[in-house]
Amino acid sequence: MAERHSVCPDSSALAAADLERIYRSLRLIRRAEEEVARIYPSDKIKSPVHLSIGQEAASVGICDALRADDVVAPTYRGHAAFLAKGASLRGLMAELYGKATGVAGGKGGSMHLIDMSHNVLGASAVVGTTIPVALGYALALKSMRSDRIVVSFFGDGATEEGVFAESLNFASLHKLPVLFVCENNHYAIHTPISRRWAAPRLCERVETYGIPAHAVEDGDVLKLRALTAEIVARLRGGDGPAFIECRTYRWREHVGPNEDYDAGYRPRADLKPWLDSDQVGRIGAMLAPDRRAAIDTEVEREIEDAIAFAETSPFPAIEALHTNVFAAH
Amino acid sequence: MSLPPTNQRLLTYVDALREAVAQEMRRDPRVFLFGLDVDDHKAIQGSTRGLVDEFGRERVFGTPLSEDAMTGVAIGAAMAGMRPIHVHIRMDFLMLCMNQLVNIAAKSRYMYDGQVKVPMVVRSMIGKSWGQGAQHSQGLHAMFMHVPGLKVVAPSNAYDAKGALITAIRDDNPVIFVEHRLLYFTDAYVPEEPFEVPFGKARICTQGDDITVVGISNMLVECLRAHELLSDIGISAEVIDPISLMPLDVDTIVESVRRTGRLLVVDNAWTACGASAEIVACVLERAQNGKPIKVRRMGYAATTCPTTPVLEREFYPDPARIAQAVHAMVRPDSKPWQPDAERAKLAYQARFRGPF
Numbered sequence: 001m002a003e004r005h006s007v008c009p010d011s012s013a014l015a016a017a018d019l020e021r022i023y024r025s026l027r028l029i030r031r032a033e034e035e036v037a038r039i040y041p042s043d044k045i046k047s048p049v050h051l052s053i054g055q056e057a058a059s060v061g062i063c064d065a066l067r068a069d070d071v072v073a074p075t076y077r078g079h080a081a082f083l084a085k086g087a088s089l090r091g092l093m094a095e096l097y098g099k100a101t102g103v104a105g106g107k108g109g110s111m112h113l114i115d116m117s118h119n120v121l122g123a124s125a126v127v128g129t130t131i132p133v134a135l136g137y138a139l140a141l142k143s144m145r146s147d148r149i150v151v152s153f154f155g156d157g158a159t160e161e162g163v164f165a166e167s168l169n170f171a172s173l174h175k176l177p178v179l180f181v182c183e184n185n186h187y188a189i190h191t192p193i194s195r196r197w198a199a200p201r202l203c204e205r206v207e208t209y210g211i212p213a214h215a216v217e218d219g220d221v222l223k224l225r226a227l228t229a230e231i232v233a234r235l236r237g238g239d240g241p242a243f244i245e246c247r248t249y250r251w252r253e254h255v256g257p258n259e260d261y262d263a264g265y266r267p268r269a270d271l272k273p274w275l276d277s278d279q280v281g282r283i284g285a286m287l288a289p290d291r292r293a294a295i296d297t298e299v300e301r302e303i304e305d306a307i308a309f310a311e312t313s314p315f316p317a318i319e320a321l322h323t324n325v326f327a328a329h
Numbered sequence: 330m331s332l333p334p335t336n337q338r339l340l341t342y343v344d345a346l347r348e349a350v351a352q353e354m355r356r357d358p359r360v361f362l363f364g365l366d367v368d369d370h371k372a373i374q375g376s377t378r379g380l381v382d383e384f385g386r387e388r389v390f391g392t393p394l395s396e397d398a399m400t401g402v403a404i405g406a407a408m409a410g411m412r413p414i415h416v417h418i419r420m421d422f423l424m425l426c427m428n429q430l431v432n433i434a435a436k437s438r439y440m441y442d443g444q445v446k447v448p449m450v451v452r453s454m455i456g457k458s459w460g461q462g463a464q465h466s467q468g469l470h471a472m473f474m475h476v477p478g479l480k481v482v483a484p485s486n487a488y489d490a491k492g493a494l495i496t497a498i499r500d501d502n503p504v505i506f507v508e509h510r511l512l513y514f515t516d517a518y519v520p521e522e523p524f525e526v527p528f529g530k531a532r533i534c535t536q537g538d539d540i541t542v543v544g545i546s547n548m549l550v551e552c553l554r555a556h557e558l559l560s561d562i563g564i565s566a567e568v569i570d571p572i573s574l575m576p577l578d579v580d581t582i583v584e585s586v587r588r589t590g591r592l593l594v595v596d597n598a599w600t601a602c603g604a605s606a607e608i609v610a611c612v613l614e615r616a617q618n619g620k621p622i623k624v625r626r627m628g629y630a631a632t633t634c635p636t637t638p639v640l641e642r643e644f645y646p647d648p649a650r651i652a653q654a655v656h657a658m659v660r661p662d663s664k665p666w667q668p669d670a671e672r673a674k675l676a677y678q679a680r681f682r683g684p685f
Binding site: 103104105106107108112114115116121122124126129130131132133134135136137138139140141143162163166167169170173323324325326327328329 | 361387392393395397398399400401402403404405406407408409410411413428429432433437438439440441442443444445446447448477478480500501502
């Protein structure tokens with residue numbers, strides 16, 4: 001598919017500090033998830049994890065173009081968006097461990113991350129369900145005359161749910177400040193798009209709702225960031241929703257820490273181009289080697305700290321089973 | 330029903346609903362109302378009339394036929410600090426909202442451990458008679474009672490309609506608000522000023538010693554008529570309106586049943602896994618160590634609701650059948666009794682004429 005609205009992918013416009021920040025975010029997500037995968041077989045993490053390894057650029061490219069008070073609504077494959085928005089790695093790790101200090105007190109796990117203090121809305125394990133919730137949040141922001149925007153992340157599978165079409169229509173009708181981001185990793189669990197979509201023209205479908213649609217086919221984080229920055233400016237101006245299809249590739253299995261190229265549903269050859277264009281390595285190579293090394297060290301320290309925090313945190317008290325069923329006045 | 334001595338006047342159920350929303354919207358700018366056709370000339374059978382004129386289209390607006398997404402929109406707006414009221418002209422349509430209501434609205438407070446709250450009201454109306462049939466007549470409140478995190482309220486009169494709707498709007502949780510089309514015409518003395526009817530507090534409508542009768546939604550009205558028929562033959566029934574089904578005031582019902590030894594629950598719904606089953610089970614669990622308790626449930630026939638009046642009449646409990654069931658429980662050794670057919674008729678049913 002051709003890119004529908006071209007943007008300048010010129011990375012020279014970015015200062016070294018920008019590149020370092022973007023690299024740090026990419027690297028943190030990659031390494032944190034690799035650590036999750038390493039710890040996983042120990043059974044300390046009793047939560048199904050849907051790793052974003054390979055898909056980090058989608059979250060980082062989008063979130064780096066946002067303000068802190070903008071809102072993101074991640075998916076159950078949401079560690080990347082959660083961290084890219086600046087939410088707490090300690091809170092994430094403790095949540096995976098089921099500890100009281102987790103972002104959801106151990107009651108949500110990997111699939112229900114949330115951090116309202118960083119404007120990360122709660123994730124859902126039911127595909128597509130957070131899309132209209134993001135709209136409602138945007139409707140409220142609009143009614144409060146705010147210029148904050150909401151990003152709704154979802155996968156290619158979610159575009160098949162009826163609620164996706166309903167949401168596009170409503171967002172466009174009410175000119176809501178919503179950026180729809182489809183992380184198209186080509187598989188809904190194990191089923192490829194070729195066996196799910198009658199026509200692979202996602203952006204065209206979206207455009208029929210009067211929503212400008214853009215595709216970024218190569219997962220270029222800088223291209224995605226520049227595109228997002230341009231769109232976000234229009235969203236703040238009240239132009240109504242926009243849509244980005246971000247092509248990407250899931251390196252690991254749908255759920256769990258392993259690779260699954262021997263399962264027969266996708267060949268390892270499909271991974272090759274995505275490995276070659278890996279954004280973590282690519283952006284890292286743009287940095288001065290000493291800066292890159294310093295960031296790597298920092299990232300490792302942050303992850304070690306988060307793991308230690310999760311390991312040493314207490315489990316919730318038994319009474320917590322019954323708290324927060326209802327909000328009390 | 331005991332009423333506080335305030336500025337009261339006779340008000341219909343439909344006007345009580347409208348007044349509750351209007352007063353809350355005046356009080357709290359975060360309240361907004363939306364749903365399919367809330368802003369058209371029929372105004373949800375009158376219950377939203379005038380709201381667009383007073384509050385404007387930003388706070389009162391119609392929607393596309395997208396119940397799934399619109400429910401999500403209500404949830405998201407509630408999480409952002411608004412207080413949405415999402416209106417459905419029939420409760421059957423809530424089946425299109427189930428994913429959002431059950432998986433998101435009910436669970437967000439818990440699975441996000443208190444980081445968000447979801448203060449929203451889902452208004453829905455149960456239809457009956459004049460061909461409402463299979464998909465415009467269902468009382469589905471039990472489905473929502475089943476799921477932790479949702480509150481369910483089913484007012485049976487104009488006073489509770491206003492007070493419970495105000496309570497629902499002020500509640501910080503999702504509330505499924507169950508209305509009944511036939512009750513829209515009924516009136517009661519209702520205070521002019523805003524007031525709350527607390528959830529989890531049942532009302533003893535008539536006092537009696539022979540049997541406890543719990544009536545849900547419009548079945549409360551039918552139970553009250555049955556109570557009159559039973560009075561004629563010297564049976565005194567204590568009729569209780571639970572008003573809110575979740576939370577449920579089991580205490581009031583148990584206290585009554587301990588005295589009467591008999592419990593009949595009449596629901597405007599099926600009995601299988603229904604509110605009537607829940608109420609009977611709760612009472613028996615609590616009161617089984619005392620004297621033996623006789624229980625019975627009445628509700629829809631175990632069929633889909635038919636449209637033709639001849640069959641539809643048989644589908645629902647009615648005052649005569651409720652009174653006969655009570656008679657059989659209280660005087661099991663007497664021969665069957667036939668209440669006066671004219672006295673068993675309910676005015677609010679006779680008033681409803683088609684076309685719909």
